[in-house]
Amino acid sequence: MKFMIVFWGAFLFFFCVPFPIFIYMMTEEVITGPRNSLAVSYGFLGLSLLIWGYILVFFINTLFIKTFKQRSTIHSILRNGIPRDAKVMRYQLLKYSPKTNMNAIQIVLSFPNLRNTQIEHEMMFHDSKPQEKRFDVGNHVKVLLNPNVSQEPYFILNDQKVGFNASGMMLRIVFIVLLIAYIIGLYTYFYRRESFDFGWQFLTFMHPIIFSGVMTLIYVLVFQLIVGxxxxxxxxxxxxxxxxxxxxxxxxxxxxxxxxxxxxxxxFQVSFKDFRGNEHIATYKKIVSLLNLSSVPKKGTIEIMYDENDPKKMMIPKMF
Structure with a gap:
């Protein structure tokens, strides 16, 4: 996993930073005069500022604001969360760290949701007290549900600790500082190198100031699409x-x-009655493993869950 993160990080860095500059330097024609009209050049300048502004806001929001919001939400759940008794249905040890005596584990918990419907949910976390074997299959643990389902996380363990990883936060700060330094350096270097007293009239779409931002923006948008x-x-x-x-x-x-x-x-296309007795027809799409394809029911009944405020939104919680 770490190798893939490093690989794609290096891949992103190459195509967003040195690649556009290298291509531009290799194909650039030495021109001491303006390449565009004043209006077009300032249009390109505004476009570049919009692109880099969006990229900077995206990373600040992803790396810092969302983290602080989630921390605030967890504190709110610890104060106002709805308690539930959860049963450990499955347990898997992912990794043991002898230095910290902590287990990275993956468990499946079964507990009633906010409407007292029994559900199962998978979670991964670090167990700081593995010697107590609190999460062995069959054991019961206390969880707190978030009463506000518009915010994540939707639930936490009753004794969950909240804190920041100091080294991780430092790396995030360093990344943002380097990104800002790169953006400022990009504008400063090429302005001094190519302006020739004509201001920003050297800008074109393929100029590194714009094209480097476009390449970074593409990766940001693809990342959002894939994750979402x-x-x-x-x-x-x-x-x-x-x-x-x-x-x-x-x-x-x-x-x-x-x-x-x-x-x-x-x-799946299904019909069902909601808790008010109204009939609904809804569809649900799901990726199914080839190993489980033969067990997909073709007729009969199936258990579903639906949004009581919009019953057309439904899901099949247990997939064969």
Whole structure:
């Protein structure tokens, strides 16, 4: 995992920093006069400032603001969270650190959600007291649910500690400082090198001031798309923690044609009655492992969870 992070970090750094500058230097024609009109040049300058401003805000928000907001939310849950008794259904040791005597573990907990519907949820964390074996299968632990499902996390352990990783925060600060220094250096260097008393009229779209920002922006947008679409479905998690369950009749099951990691996406169309007695027809798409494809039900009933305020939003919590 660390290798992949380092690899993609180096890949991103190369194509966003030295690559645009190298291409520009190799193909640049020496021109001592203006390359564009004053209006076009200032348009490019404004575009570059917008791009770099968005990138800077994105990283500051991702690395700092979201972290502080999550810390504040955890403190709020510790004060006002709704207590639940959770049972450990599965336990997996991921890594043991002899220096700190801590286990990195992955467990599945079963507990009632905000609507008292029994759910299962997987979580990973560091167990600071592995000798107590608190998370062995069958044991019960206390959790606190977040009454505000518009904020993450949706639940925490009752005795969860809140703190910052000092070295991690320092690395984030160093990264932001280097990013700001790079942006300032980019504008300063090329202005002194190419302005020739014509101001910013040397700017073109392929100039490193703009193109380096465009390349970085593309990676930022791709990252947001991947994380939002494949790694975390917030809508499903909200339904899991605040939704109601019911039995639904399967109307149809079909493949959508979408394949992710050689695994097909399946679409379910179901009909069900909500807790008010109203009938609804809804669809749900899910990536299903090839190993479990034969066990996908084609007819009959299936347990679903739905949003009581918008029953069209539903999910199948237990997938075969």
């Amino acid at each position: 679409k494949f790694f975390k479905n917030k809508n499903e998690e909200r339904i899991l923690f605040a939704g109601r369950n019911t039995e639904a009749h399967i109307l149809s099951v079909s493949e959508t044609g979408v394949i992710i990691n050689d695994q097909p996406q399946i679409m």
